[in-house]
Amino acid sequence: MIELINIAKKFKNKVVLNDISLSVGKGEIMVLLGASGCGKTTQLKIIAGLVRQDRGDVVLNNKVINNSPPQERNIGFVFQDYALFPHKDAFENIAFGLKISKLPRNEVNSRVCKTMEMLEIGDFRNERISRLSGGQKQRVALARALVMDPDVLLLDEPLSALDPVLREKLREELNAILKNTGIAGIYVTHDLTEAMIVGDKIAIMNEGEIQQIDKPDEVFYRPKTEFAARFVGARNILEGRVVELNRDEATIEVINGSNPFKIRTLKYPLFERQKNISLCIHPEEVVLGLREGDNLMRGTITGIIPNGPALKITVDIAGLKLYATTTRRLLNYEVNDEVWVSFSRNAFHPLCGKKCRSPAREIPASCVRSGGSKEALCR
């Protein structure tokens, strides 16, 4: 099990990571999801020991490993650019770590061959790296990390260099491989779909902070912060005030448009009368052209953008811009047309706004630090 406790890091004066805490258990895959430059890769490098944190602890299997060099951590790393040694062939790349640890040749051979078979790259044994395709390189990089039998596997955007078709195929395979190996994995990506498929948990990151850690469905349907909501595609954020509370229903006055209007939603525990709240709703929950539903109002279509088989539509309701998604077949409107807009009362989700900044846990008192020296062992 790997844990980060209150990790902070600055490069020069720029805060790259601020109070990061998370834990990943054996057989679990945590996805770090966020835009480029939000500190995801730095976090992986801190775990691997390639970058030293300014504050906080990295704990591996109940042992603080802050002062252990990367060579002693037994943490596998699959780099974004694969970082395969160009002067060695596929076999030599995979065998690199085992040879460095001076294992007998027979054992090196059998372990490398077993891993190559598992990843179906046995045919490329003696192929030079420059002659491998992107997908094959990715597997060799994965094999090189897995063959060391690491306690934790770190994957830094492992599919980002591949074309979309191959990426789709490989992310499912990768998911199966990671599940089979049963090791703790931390997977960095900026692709929501990839995160939803691969991750057992997703940590949404923004500007060096974790905004939310939850299961994929929770993150997707119940984002906690505005950033998380926008990142998972719940782009419609409604600012409002609770004006009425019933047993299981609330009436909210939406005030971030030019003309306030009221909507009905489910009642959430955090709702209090007259309290200001933010609600989010996914574009696919915004229904166009049906004159029925819990909340029904007139809007004007202001934009239609094709997005593959779907259409992204912007619609203006009382001066508030909302996004809707539908298919070409279902849309009979054009820009500037008036349209009925409706949403179900359970389509809204309140953003509590609390980021995951509280520490995951303090280092237990039983975790004795050996006088500022190399490591502390948890007893």
Add this chain to the structure above:
Amino acid sequence: MPIRSCYPAIGVKFATSISLLVFALLIIFPLIALVFNIFSAPVDFKALSSRSVINPLILSVLTALISTAISLLVGVPLAYVLTYKSFPLRDVLDTMVNLPFVLPPSVAGYLLLLTFGKYGLLGYPLNILGITIMFTTFAIVIAQTFVALPFVVKSVRATMEDIQPSLIDAAKTLGAREFEIFREVILPLSKTGVLSGTIMAYARAIGEFGATMMVGGLLVTLPVAIYANAIGGDRETANVLAVVLIAIAFTILTVFKRVVRS
């Protein structure tokens, strides 16, 4: 439009012609002059085996080999340190390594005299121990190493700087320590730089004149021998020595090209 567009073409042709003319004046004509000179003062090829040719040739080839080897042994680790380590005065060290590139060889020779001369900084204590360096083969090797070393450092450093940092990070996560990373990753990937640095260093060492003349004493290397024979009026020997040195230079450049291409 057509008139405008033909101006640059004329400009390019003009510039090319000028540069070809300058090239001819500086490189081709001197070679033709050498050929004419050889025919006007026929080369006695027996001279090739005379001591006045063989001795400088052997001395130059051997001392250049030794100084290139020393340059490699010192230059590769120096390039590594300058590329991968940060320490105080690193920039100063970097400048000092490159100093021989811009320093006149006579200054280099003078500095070596000050250091290794009979009453020099190191020469004096060594002299007390009965070790003489100045005006020996060893002094020539030191002078050649002084000018050849920066070629190794510069060339090796250029290839080391091209190595992706993620390769070194990957090696670390796979358990490799600093020396193993150097041996298994950095050195093999700097092969081209090491080879081209070696070739350039050898070329520079075998051609060294100014410093060698000041510290070599009675020992005569090929370039010094050419100077001595040309000034002394022995054109036949000077011709033979020049041909030998040009042949060596051509060979070195051909090998260098092959290495760069591979």
